[in-house]
Amino acid sequence: MLTNLPALSGSRPFIDPAGYASRALSSLTWTLVDATGATNTGDGMVVAQGWSISDRYHTTNWFQCVDLPLALGTNWASIQATDLAGSVAVTNFYYIFDTNGDTTAPALSLTWPQDGTQVSGDNFTVQAWMDDDTAAVALQYTDTNGILQTVSGLVERGGNVWVPSVPLVAGTNAFSLLATDAAGNVSTNTFSVTQTNAGLTISPIDPGLLPFAYAAVGGTVDDPNATVTVNGVPATVYDGGYWQVDSLPLAPGGTVVLQATAQLSNGATVQTLLTQQRDPMVFTQTYGYELDYSLTGASGTNTFEGHHTQLQWARGLGGTNTQADWWVDASGNVSSNLAITVWPPDNGYLPNPNLLGQIVGTSYYNGVLTDTTTSTSGVPNVEWMEESTSAGAGTWPEQFQTSWTESSAREIHLFTGGGACRQSQGLFDLSASLNYETQLDQRAYDWYLLYPGLAFWPFLSSASPPAAVPPQQITLAGLGCLDEHGKLWTMQPDGSDLAVTPKALSAMSAFPALAFRALAPASRAASTGGALPLPQKRKLVSYWAASVPANKARTTVGVGEQVLVEFSPSLQMKARWTTTGGSLSTNYATGALLIAPSNAANVTVTATVKRKTDRIRFTVLEPTGIDHAQITDTNYYSLGTAGAGMTVTAWVKPTSVSFYRVSIMELGRVSTDATGYFANTNVWPAEFLDHGLFGAGWWLPLGTDNSTVDLAYSGPCDPPWSLGSFSWQVPVIWEVGTSIDPTNRPITWNQNQAFTIDSSGTVSVQKFGYRITRTTNDVVTVETNL
Amino acid sequence: MRILRGTLPNLLVLAASLTAASASDTNVIAISGWSEPVPQARADMVDCGSVRGRLLILYADSANHASRHPETQVYLELQNVGKAVHHPLDIYFDPRGSLQREMRDAHDRIVTRGGGPGSGIFPAPCWVTLPCDASIRLRASWYGYGMPRNQGLMIPLFQNVFIRPGDTNEYSLTVTFTATLPPTNHVSSPENCVWQGKLTLPPLKLSAGGSTTQ
Secondary structure (H helix, E strand, C coil), rough: EEEECCCCEECEEEEEEEEEECCCCEEEEEEECCCCCEEEECCCCEEEEEECCCCEEEEECEECCEECEEEEEEEEEEEEEEECCCCCCCCEEEEEEEECCCCCCCCEEEEECCCCEEECCEEEEEEECCCCCEEEEEEEECCCCCCEEEEEEEEEEECCCEEEEEEECCCEEEEEEEECCCCEEEEEEEEEEEECCCCCCECCCCCHHCCCCCCEEEECCCCCEEEEEECCCEEEEEECCCCEEEEEEECCCHHHHHHHEECCCCCCEEEEEEECCCCCCCEEEEEEEEEEEEEECHHHCCCCCEEEEEEECCCCCCEEEEEEEECCCCCCCCCEEEEEEEECCCCCCCCCCCCCEEEEEEEECCCCCEEEEEEEEEECCCCCCCCEEEEEEEECCCCEEEHHHHHHHEEEEEEEECCEEECCCEEEEEEEEEEEEEECCCHHHHHHHHHHCCCCCCCCCEEEEECCCCCCCCHEEECEEEECEEEEEEEEEECCCEECEEHHHHHHHHCCCCEEEEECCCCCCCEEECCCCCCCCCEEEEEEEEECCCCCCEEECCCEEEEEEEEECCCCCCEEEEEECCEEEEECCEEEEEECCCCCEEEEEEEEEECCCEEEEEEECCCEEEEEEEEECCCCCCCCCCEEEEEEEEEEEEECCCCEEEEEEECCCEECCCCEEHHHHCCHHHHEEHHHHECEEEEEECCCCEEEEEEEECCCCCCCCCEEEEEEEEEEEEECCCCCCCCCCCCCCCEEEEEECCCCCCCCEEEEEEEECCCCCCCCCEEEEC | CCCCCHHHHHHHHHHHHHHHHHCCCEEEECCCCCCCEEEEECCCCEEEEEEEEEEEEECCCCCECCCCCCCCEEEEEEEECCCCCCCCCCEECCCCCCEEEEEEEECCEECCCCCCCCCCCCCEEEEEEEEECCEEEEEECCCCCCCCCHEEEEECCCCCCCECCCCCCCCCEEEEEECCCCCCCCCCCCEEEEEEEECCCCCECCEEEEECCC
């Protein structure tokens, strides 16, 4: 049953269908055929399960499928859910993706830094939020060379926005944060940040401590008299400028945010922000057990004894443990004890050992309070089993008359780690093992003897020797069954929390009613064969051959760029690789080499492993012109000679990608605008007006930073000098590679190289926005931004 | 049959050298004679051999060139004619700074005429290693420059030379190569010698007429 797509139409390019099933699921997958006919498939996830301590199989399972990519038009989606008995339920629906009529720009709010903030350091991270987590975010600023830079931001499901490593320079830095939705609506948030020399740092938290809900956080501040807060929590500032918060609450999720503010003794306020990514982990979401039993006729008297123990704990809610026992003597007097332990809420993925449970114990005699005690308890720890439910009344081997019930449960989740950005996912190979339990009833007498004076063990014990559940019979919540090697492969989105509780299908079949006689010989359950191993997440990554830009993980690339695509950590098996553009060489042990196509395109590289697919998408860009240029040399001619020249390094845009396999060519054109001196063939031969004879027509390879060098010069101008000018129109073409016939290549941009001379022999050359003017006395002036 | 522009002595020099040095050059404009060898000795008095050079001017298209006219290419060919088989020579070649040209007319007057404007790139300086009894041909002219055969003669050294079409005068072009140390340090292999010296290449007789072509 879907619950979050009432309209079945919208203007956002992704949908995240969610809903619930009425029973526990063993697998959940989705298929989407978009409006172009392309088919995408993926694993869904069970995000929450109803908890019934007596019936864990007939509980509501809430599920979600995320990042279903839509194409404009009508898209068909199907969600397939399989329960533990193998029954399949399918939900199909159409979803119309249409941006027409959407004129509302995303609501974009800046979280940090606020306008006018003084920020410490030479770079910072922008944090924002917007109400459309499918929109794209970009930050724009003008760098120290006067070049407008645009940096893409990261958008997480839920709307958190991050733009990391934004450079700061001295003084006031102006920024524009832009959010653009699929319909092209744009929101802009402008702000400025002032870099301050006052030092304020945050030391990263040990990654091993990030799973907890609280962590000690420290850092430094230049001013030891400053007051420091982190996420609003006051810190203690020590001599020397070190500050610390001993127990800072950490919000759940893949990105941990630490924002420090220092109020300096001079009245200034300085801020900084640090983000850290949580690694994948398996953790306990909920667990509990319940035990009730009573004995009658013990030792042949009328003595009655009853016991009740109940523990329930859930992440985010904390837990309670109630232990009650009472008895009636032969005279009818009733004695009872009650101990209630309360653990505070704990939002960590691992229970915080410092959050002790508070125990209040009370004793009564015939209803009169006789004693009260208080104490503390550490983290509750229940050894897990899949299912252990018994109920019955019968004769104990030692003639005790007894009736009792007991059950236990524990819910295991996988947190996939990292920020929950769209289509950012990882390949997990999960493993688990289960052992059959066969000694449930035989241990009942032992419980009685051991409780409460000794350690109480209300659960099943492993068979001896352990009897392993075949891996194909083990299912991990909605992810499916393990393979014959005891592994389960699943592709799951980053920053997600999903159920992976192992269950044994055969145990399920042994408990059809889930309420059985305690002494039933067929009763079996399953317990873990050991702690679940740490999850191994592999991500599809790319290693670009180009050394510039520095971002090796970028997915926007230049035509012809080469990239090795592989899983990290590497796979010990071959994946099947395909690409929608360019060419792909799979003769690599761990990955595939993509050569981006020679034209602008969107390319998707797909790797398939164990029928799970991961995709990495690239946007391929073509050269579009000269981004900027810089003069490196003007020393061309000797004193007394008329002439000017400049050596210019020019960078082809966009510089966010590398065109290191691209060559550009200036096409030769004959000047048609020569005047004066340059039109006088007595001093300036007509051949000199033909650019095709003087450097045009040469394929010039670009560097990894898209740079090219051009020497633009007039040559010595022979006297007698007079006023004159001419120019070369310079169409530019490009190609991937060299030695290409330029005949049919389209002209991508036009530039110009212009010359002037005056009667004193002062010559100028203009190109790439520069004009260099040189007198015969060797006085050189440079004009820019022309 | 090649028809080379130049005086009889030069033609004789060319005839002697073309078969070995430019057998693959189908569009030779001119090749100078070899310069006198200039020896090099290390500080420890080890004989490091001698170097001689010559200039080659060709019509051809290099790999990156795709214009409507062939390039006019100038090469400096260096040869280690010493006997120091254990001491290869390291030579710093800066085609912009270490090659100087001087053109004189028939009256032995220096011609300072401009060679034209331009754009593009010029070969960058580099170190080359020349073992004993080895030759190397180094690009010494602008990339992508070339004048059609009936439009005069271009010698696109860094200071370009141009003889206009119809100019019936004959000119003498003398090129010197001076190898010095670059401003940055260079670490040679212990057995190598760094060759420094000046080669004066025999003058070339040039004109703008069709006789400069084949």
